[in-house]
Amino acid sequence: MSKSMNQQILLKSYPTGEPKASDFALVETVIPEPGEGEILNRTIYLSLDPYMRGRMSDRASYATPAALGKVMVGSTVSQVLKSNHPQFSVGEFVLGYDGWQAYGISQGETLRKLDPKQLPISYALGITGMPGMTAYFALLDIGKPKAGETVVVSAASGAVGAVVGQIAKIKGCRAVGIAGSDEKCDNVVQELGFDACINRKTQDLNSALKAACPNGIDVYVDHTAGAILEAVLQQINLGARIPLVGLISQYNAETPPPGPNLMPLLIKRALIKGFLVGDYQERHAEFIHDVSQWLQAGKLKYKEDVVKGLENAPTAFIGLLQGKNFGKLIVQVGDDPTKK
Incomplete structure (x- = not known):
């Protein structure tokens, strides 16, 4: 790519089922x-x-x-190259929403300044950004875990799930993860400190959940819906809480799949509530305060899966929906001067 040109990835067509590389287009335009x-x-x-x-x-x-x-839309960590805005100076690092491109124009309203001396700037896309904020408020505000309870989370090695389980441990709970490989399960238990992890691809969910959750399930942070939610519902306790964060199993479906039997929700008087992180923007400072302290104290660990080159974003995104990433998936688009 020429340094005088702006590389961009456009959404060429709405995917039918699983996204394909042909749904995207790589173009070059003049830097604005x-x-x-x-x-x-x-x-x-x-x-x-x-x-x-x-x-x-x-x-x-x-x-x-x-x-x-x-x-294509997406959150970005960038460096200010030129500024006609009184609140932003050339050279500063910012969290924004410039999408899948090498250069973007902003009016400044949605930009947040980053201090590379406090934490790596890439963390703003993960553990101190939207995924971390999702984990924090979904678990604590909807899940309301109490010490001694059992918290289960699907996609446990992902950007949100990994944080959910670690916060559950900080709060004195038993943390049980569900992931898609033995390698991911080993990492969740050995590195992140979960009490157990179930391989959804090789283990029977019903029997594995019974073994991992002998006292039942009090909180289930759901990223997948589908078969995993159906199995979890058979193990929930009286008054269980289920923050519904994602529906990964349904994202590529052209028609809504059959739903699980929700009768246990009625019998157990359980709560299932949809979660959108945008509803919690006014409490961002509370989240940053706690998570930053936990990171600095070593109570939270964080893993990034870094793909280099904007041109590789479509393939990486397709892999994300297939569960191929290991940790928070980010694309390194340009040089990071904070690492030199």
Whole structure:
């Protein structure tokens, strides 16, 4: 790519079922110039997240669909290259929403400054960003775990699930993960401190959950729905709470799959509640305060899965939906001067 050009990945077509490389288009355009009150950002890291699959559709949802023929949406960590904005200076690092491109223009309203002396700037896309914030509020605000209770989380080695289990341990709970490989399960238990982890691909979910949760399940942080939710419902305790964070098993479905038997929710008077992290923006400082302290104290561990090159974003995203990533998936788009 020429340094004088802006590399972009456009959403070419809405995927039918699983996304394909042909649903995206790689183009080069002239690097834009910031107008009055605007900032030109150079992308360093791009976040890839499961929610993006929901934006690649014109079906009614909680968010506006990504526009065809436009830069695919996504959170970014960038460095200010040019600024006509009084609150942002050249050289500063910012968290923004410039999408799948090497350079982006911002008016500054949604930018948040980052201090590379406190934490690695890429963390703002993960553990101190939207995924970490999701884990924090979904577990603590909806799950309301109490010491001694059992917390189960699916996609346990992912950006959200890994944090959920560690916070559950901080709160004195038994943490049980569900993941897609022995390697991921070993990491969740041996490195992150979960009490147990179930391989959803090789173990029978019902018997494995009974063994891992001998006292039943009090909180289940759900990222998948489908068969995992159905198995969990058979083990929930009286008054169980289920934050519904994601529906990974359904994202590529063209028609809604048959739902699980929800009768246990009635019998056990359990709570299942949908969760959107955007509802908690006003409490961002509370989240940052606690998570930063836990990171600095070594109570939270964090793993990144870094793919280099914007051109590899579509393939990496397709792999994300297939569970191929290990940790928070980000794309390194440009040089990171904080690591030199």
